[in-house]
Amino acid sequence: MKNFTIKVNGTNKNIESTSDKPLLWVLREDLHLTGTKYGCGFGVCGACVIHLNGSPERSCQITIEECHEKEITTIEGLSNNSPHYVQQAWIEENVPQCGYCQCGQIMSATALLDKSPNPTDEEIDEVMGDNYCRCGTYPRIKKAIHRAIQFKKQ
Numbered sequence: 001m002k003n004f005t006i007k008v009n010g011t012n013k014n015i016e017s018t019s020d021k022p023l024l025w026v027l028r029e030d031l032h033l034t035g036t037k038y039g040c041g042f043g044v045c046g047a048c049v050i051h052l053n054g055s056p057e058r059s060c061q062i063t064i065e066e067c068h069e070k071e072i073t074t075i076e077g078l079s080n081n082s083p084h085y086v087q088q089a090w091i092e093e094n095v096p097q098c099g100y101c102q103c104g105q106i107m108s109a110t111a112l113l114d115k116s117p118n119p120t121d122e123e124i125d126e127v128m129g130d131n132y133c134r135c136g137t138y139p140r141i142k143k144a145i146h147r148a149i150q151f152k153k154q
C-alpha cells in the first residue's frame with residue numbers, strides 16, 4: 001500500500017491504496033462518490049467519465065498512481081449550489097431514461113463545451129459517440145447540448 005494525494009472537487013484527499021487501483025474504485029469505494037458509474041470496466045462505454053486536470057478521462061482506465069497530485073472533478077463537483085448549465089439543459093430536455101449512463105454523458109458534454117463552446121453537429125457526434133446509452137437517449141442528448149450552448153450564450 002502507498003499514500004497518494006488527489007484533489008477531488010476542490011478538496012485534497014489522502015488515499016492509501018495499491019498503485020494500480022483504478023480511479024473509478026477510489027472514487028466509489030474510498031470516497032463514496034457514486035455518481036461516477038461502472039459500466040464496462042474496459043474504457044469502452046463512457047459511464048465512468050470524470051475530468052482529470054480539466055480533460056475528460058475514463059476513470060476505469062487510470063490508476064490512482066497516475067492521478068497523484070492531480071485535480072479531479074466528478075459529477076458531484078460540477079456545480080456547488082445550483083445545477084451546472086449543462087445539467088439544467090439535461091433537466092429541461094428530460095434526457096435520462098434509466099439514468100445509468102447520464103453522469104458520464106454530462107461529464108463528456110461539459111468537457112466538449114469547455115473546449116469548444118459552439119460545436120458543430122459533427123463535433124458533437126464525434127465526442128458523444130463514444131458514450132453509450134442502452135436506453136437510446138441519443139436524440140435528447142443532442143438536443144440538450146444545443147440547449148446548453150444557448151444557455152452559455154445568455
Ligand code: FES
Binds near residue numbers: 037043047048058
Ligand atoms: S466503465 Fe469505464 S468506460 Fe465503461
Ligand code: FES
Binds near residue numbers: 096097134135136137
Ligand atoms: S439512460 Fe439508460 S443507459 Fe442511458
